[in-house]
Amino acid sequence: MASVKVRRAVPEDAPAMAIILYTSFVEFRPFYTPEAFAATAITDEEVLVRLSEGPVWAALWEDSLCGTVAALARGAALYIRGMAVLPTVRGKGVGEALLKAVEAFASEQGHTTLLLTTTPFLHSAIRLYERCGFSRTAVGEADLYGTPLFTMEKRLGASAS
Numbered sequence: 001m002a003s004v005k006v007r008r009a010v011p012e013d014a015p016a017m018a019i020i021l022y023t024s025f026v027e028f029r030p031f032y033t034p035e036a037f038a039a040t041a042i043t044d045e046e047v048l049v050r051l052s053e054g055p056v057w058a059a060l061w062e063d064s065l066c067g068t069v070a071a072l073a074r075g076a077a078l079y080i081r082g083m084a085v086l087p088t089v090r091g092k093g094v095g096e097a098l099l100k101a102v103e104a105f106a107s108e109q110g111h112t113t114l115l116l117t118t119t120p121f122l123h124s125a126i127r128l129y130e131r132c133g134f135s136r137t138a139v140g141e142a143d144l145y146g147t148p149l150f151t152m153e154k155r156l157g158a159s160a161s
Helices: 011-031 034-040 044-053 094-108 123-131
Strands: 004-008 056-061 064-074 077-085 113-118 150-155
Touching: 004 094, 011 034, 011 044, 011 056, 011 064, 011 077, 044 056, 044 064, 056 094, 064 094, 077 094, 094 113, 094 123, 113 123
Parallel strands: 077 113
Antiparallel strands: 004 056, 056 064, 064 077, 113 150
């Protein structure tokens, strides 16, 4: 992962992050309802809103923005959202580096659990989450504007493996 760098995002990153989100999910667009796709591939303005709601990270591959992830506190849990990696750098450790940044932040802030929702058709992302210690739960949102979802979690702290 020597070529992957992760840093906190800044407002000037919003246009590039909106492009990353769109580019990362457009191949899956037929599996989303139009409303769910719009909620996933958000606009520059919506990225700026996310920056005001909680931490957002940017991943760089060879000094170019190539991935993003955001988080939102939900009590003792930190909810991961908007995780996206450009197709051109998938499999190069970008997603794992983003998740490690989120986990480090969560631990520093005293969160005990990481949560995320994903769709059943994002097979590579699900495999990444499982490799990083997430497991599927029986609770959580079941759909996003008619597109199926399920929740995954990772427990943090001394008892985590």
